[in-house]
Amino acid sequence: MQKKDAITIKDIAKALNLSVATVSRSLKDSYQISEQTKKKVRAYAEANHYMPNLMAQSLKNRKTRSIGLMICSIPNNFLAEVISGIESAANSKNYHVIITQSHESFEREMQNLDFLTSRAVDGFLVSIATETQNFSHFEEILSQNLPIVFFDRIPDIDNIHQVVSDNHEGAYNATKHLLQNGFTKIGHITSSVNLSITKERLEGYYKALEEFNIPLNEMYIKYCHHGGMLLEEVEKAISELLAAQIPVDAILTASDRITTATLKSLQERGLKIPDDIGIVGFTNFSFPELFNPPLTTVNQSAFEMGKTAAELLITQIESKRPLKAFEKIILPAVLTVRKTSMKAKQNTVSS
């Protein structure tokens, strides 16, 4: 296999009786070159479909105009939208993005980081894996002055740039809403304990309970170490919630995968929603009203998150010196009430 040879700067120089230096400068519109020459060069380049060889430029400039993305999984309503936002922002600034999936594995996360490093990406966009508890691999990259913007799931490291959802608010509103609708025994199925999103959502959940003077029941909190990738872990969580001494009467699910898996499990058990059990779920599925019954959701600004994170990263890549102002951008997570969280009758615990 051989490609048709593309025209190079040298060819232009020869054709126009100029030096490569002059051609190179003309092409970058250097002030030192006469308009006349520039025009000639540009015209010739245009006419012959000159395209700079990015490999050569990269080798010289130490910039690849590429950014590395690390997420747990692509087939995920939330993340697919995030990727779309990233791709859109990157593309418009003439960057390309290299996607890697950790599948929630710490091991894979480190491998992927190596992979991206070997690709010499100019910066990283990362949402950490559920398994990850040690962040030295990221710190090492940061110490080399390579920019990282973390999004969604943030590691516990000082001085980082991050773009996140208002998880606290989202979970708080969801829980409060359930309480206001007469649910009092609210379970919470969430991801790994160590994730930032888990902690924040948990806090929102706590806060709402507190406001309603509902004592916290630790047994009502279930963690899925694979972030809902495995149906079994969600199954188990639900079984336990339902088998509690005082079974839950509602569930708040904390991620896209967990939400759908929960719905599925509840359905298989033949439970009536919301009469037998209420549910509010974090998800970015486009039409939650199509579920049976229509699902009350907490929807994150996924596309926006990807776009913002990518823009923030590119700004850093292109800035002369490291940004010292570490940004934490918080995007809304909005509750939309539908059927799954509305008790048929308000006579909750009929005494």
Add this chain to the structure above:
Amino acid sequence: MQKKDAITIKDIAKALNLSVATVSRSLKDSYQISEQTKKKVRAYAEANHYMPNLMAQSLKNRKTRSIGLMICSIPNNFLAEVISGIESAANSKNYHVIITQSHESFEREMQNLDFLTSRAVDGFLVSIATETQNFSHFEEILSQNLPIVFFDRIPDIDNIHQVVSDNHEGAYNATKHLLQNGFTKIGHITSSVNLSITKERLEGYYKALEEFNIPLNEMYIKYCHHGGMLLEEVEKAISELLAAQIPVDAILTASDRITTATLKSLQERGLKIPDDIGIVGFTNFSFPELFNPPLTTVNQSAFEMGKTAAELLITQIESKRPLKAFEKIILPAVLTVRKTSMKAKQNTVSS
């Protein structure tokens, strides 16, 4: 911003008192180098975390170990899975993939092709946009001996490599199933006329009708030129199907987006499924049983499609000369019957 300098082949040479040529050869396990020297070099390289500079290698070899992907949109249950399959295959062969979205625009498709070309990808994986009717941009690439593997939506070009679903079979089975369940006035909402998948699905649909001696009603076929990206186009299609002289009693939807959009529209109209109208949809949503009612689906081998296409492409990239055997790999599209296509009572047209 500057990165910490990585160790190069030159550093190794200096440290070991060897020439760069010898080091380079040792690293690629050349037969001309003594085992002793190789061992020494490898040990030093390992110990100092030597990583070859891919930019330099690419510049020299004219290979970037990257493949360009072009699809209409990332947030799509079917495509997200395809991407996952591609990513997985590519990664395991040490390639990276650059994703671009056409958003169903011909214009964007060409821009993206340029973008990928400027990135010097070693090959392309493409599923064409609904708008695309002219394929010269692909033919030009092909003429440069750059490999392309088309998947899902195939252009009308001779001698290409392709990986597709058994769309004919999928649509045929779906339609037959509807007919067997007493639906006789079956509408079909599909993508652009010009797409291969559209034609194939249409044929499967025809074939089933024929077998049941149902005359074809052209008014029952509705095309969505944006592939279901716009809710309005689906809305319009449904309105027309329902406003026909003899309204449809069932619908076969031909893509992920169209399927969910149809469900949504039907629900908003307050139509009871399947009593008022039956539906079978192509989709790769993970839990179609969660819809109301559980959706009868045609599910494609999405992950497999991505994996297969990527592997086929990489084989071509790495083969010395163009493969002359043009492969057409057909993957199953399987019908799973659920509620939306089962009439409550079999007394269809009670006379």
Add this chain to the structure above:
DNA sequence: TTGAAAGCGGTACCAG
């Protein structure tokens, strides 16, 4: 079995 050196396609420094 090893080394010297040309060169991939640009960029940028130094001269003039």
Add this chain to the structure above:
DNA sequence: CTGGTACCGCTTTCAA
């Protein structure tokens, strides 16, 4: 305003 040239890191031919 323009040209010459070293160099980015690696591969490969040619010579030793």
